[in-house]
Amino acid sequence: MRIVVARAPGRVSLAGGGTDLPSYYERHGGAVVSFAISSGATATISERSSDLDLVSTDHDVRELITPERYPRRMRYPFLAREFVTLQKAVAWHFGLDRARVSVSSELPTAGGLGSSAAICTALVTAAAAYLGEPMNRWTIAAIAARIEMSVLRRPCGKQDPFASAFGGINLIEFLRDGTVSVDPIPVAPGIRDELERHLLL
Secondary structure (H helix, E strand, C coil), X not given: CCEEEEEEEEEEEEECCCCCCHHHHHHHXXXXXXXXXXXXXXXXXXXXXXXXXXXXXXXXXXXXXCHHHCCCCCCHHHCCCHXXXXXXXXXXXXXXCCEEEEEEECCCCCCCCCHHHHHHHHHHHHHHHHCCCCCCHHHHHHHHHHHHHHHCCCCCCCHHHHHHHHCCEEEEEECCCCCEEEEECCCCHHHHHHHHHHCCC
16 A cells, blocks of 8 residues: 655744735745754655544544545635545545555644644645655745646745755745745754754744
């Protein structure tokens, strides 16, 4: 049986939060400084002979979608609970209809650590690998951002999926035309150690 596991980190934003929203960067451009953290989300996709089985292990949520219930197009009213919602949207994007899609997360919901983006990024990474279509970090982040912002119509920005897909400490810039640039910020080991010792999540 084919099984694919992918993991993506959460993030802490140090500066620039809010400038990654389209309403801001389309007029002024935007930039954030953020870094990935060790806590994150894990997505597991395995084969099934029929149906789409969506599971959130840490929230004890499960939903089985049979072929007749599989949506022809993703509509906002169709989507309900947080974790299963992301799984539905990613499965729909990739055309997954015979698989078990399981998610677990160490990040608190709405805790300001990019939990939904970490879940979405892990799901996109796992789905692409499961279908034999490995993607680079740019594509993974762009798809995750599009799913959250356009498909699910969530009032969120682009920072979180790019921070999760790229990891590390980065300056992420958002140009007015929608282009994103990610530049790693070099940090001396001593400073990194100081950050780890003095941050409490």
